[in-house]
Structure formats: C-alpha cells, structure tokens
Amino acid sequence: MIPLEFYLLLAAALFCIGIYGLVTSRNVIRVLMSIELLLNAVNINLMAFSNYLDPATATGQVFTVFVISIAAAEAAVGLAIVLAIYRNRDTVDMEAFNLLKW
C-alpha cells in the first residue's frame, strides 16, 4: 500500500504551485486556473484521508463532491466577473484591475 505521506506531499507541492501562479501571473484567466489548482490540491488531501484514515464511511468523498460543485460555481461567477471587467477596462492585466483600490 502506498504510504499516505506520498499523497500528502503531492498535494502540498500542487498547492504551492497554485499559490505561485496565483500571486505571480498577470493574466486574469491564469489566476482562475491557479485557484482551480489549489482546490484540486485540497481535494487530493481529502480523498487520501478518506481512504487511509476513514475507509469505511467515505465521508471525505462527500466533502470532495461538495468542493467540486463549489468550484464549478466559482468558475462560472469568476469568468462572468472577468468578462464584465474586460468590457469596461478592455484589458486582461491584473495590474489594471484597481477598481476597488482604496
């Protein structure tokens, strides 16, 4: 049986890659993709815990299904917001999106 730590390390690496993309990318769509990477890293953790620590009840799989559905809603609303801002600002640069800057 594969050790649990392998899955957790993989999820941690994926999470860090997602954080890096979230902070450094200038394109808005790439920021949304990085958020999807973060959610998938969390999902890997949930599934690994569900299989190794609590294999009989599959509660982690239920949480994963919730996370997947929330991620779908987030992608839809995020792309709608991106379209609305793009229509006003005519750019995809994150540096130009300072509408809520204080």
Next chain:
Amino acid sequence: MTLAEGVQLVLFGLLAALVIGTALGVVLLSNIVYSAFLLGGVFLSISGLYVLLNAGFVAAAQVLIYVGAVNVLILFGIMLVNKNQPFTPVRRGWIRLIATGGVCFGLFTLLSTMILGTPWQISTDTPVGDGATVLIGLHFFSDFLLPFELASVLLLMALVGAIILARREFVPDEPTTDTIAEALKLPERPRELVPAGREGSESPEG
C-alpha cells in the same frame, strides 16, 4: 484495489509526475491556451489518482465536472477575452517572482516537515471501494442534507449571478411602442462588431 504493490507504486509515480509537470506548465507557460489544455491534463491525472484511492465515483465526477465543464468554461473565457497585449513591465518585477518562489518553497518545506513528522493513525478497515456511491448517497440524504440543499441553492444563485454579471447593460431609454415585436428581443445597448483577425489576434500572450 486489487493491483499489486509495485504496479500501484509505479502508477502513483507516473500520475504524480504528470500532475506536477502539467501544473508547472499551467503556471509557467506564456501561451494561455496551452495552459488551459494542460489544466485538463492536471484534472485527468488527479482523476487517475482518485481511482488509485478506491474512489471510482469521485474520479468519474472529476472527469465530468472539471474536464467537461470547468475546463471548457475556462477555454470559453480565454476565447472571449482573447486580447493580444504586451503587459507593461512592472518596476523591479523580478523581486516579486523571486520572493513568491521563496515563499512557496518555504511553505512546501513547512508542510512536508509537518506531513513527515505527524504520526498518522492509519485505519485497518477495508475500503468500501465501489460501494462508496451508495454510501455517498446515504450521507447526502441523512447527515449532510443541509449542506447538500445549500449547495443546490448556491449553484442556482451562481447561475443567475453569472448571467446578470456577464450580460450587457440594459438601456432603459428610448421607449418602444411596438411591444409585441420588442418583447421577443433582449434589450441591449447596440455594439459595433469587432472585425475578425485584427492586428494579429492569434498567438495570445499569457
């Protein structure tokens, strides 16, 4: 999972390498269309990992929802927001890249020391395997009923909100008299169409 130990390990190594490699491609490639397709690769590899974790239902849901819906939505977004613009360079932008890389590496080190230092209490029960589909349904309608209903309400709200946000602006002036013909048209501000293929719209930059 009835596969042998070595086969499982090899499959895990292959899928982990695929996940890390395609995720790095998503973050680092300059062409955003390639990034979107590599994101599909990340999702497919993670679904393979779920199969390796005795969870066939969630693996199928991952393929259906992430690859079939979210990734296609992101591709639609890229095609709608496809603007070939050179980003104005930020002053001392390389400091940001290096600092973020350092922070991410430090976070990974922290997480890995925590992971390797914690004594996980591995359960010895047999995994439910394909019976997980029935179990998930039982969870949804007994002890997770409220989150399940809230998720459905939230999906409906997200759908309505996305439509309202992405629609063009409503123009209330110029009252129309021909109500029967106008009722079938969605009132929108007229926009001049952008001619296709202007100023090298191919090769979008990331």
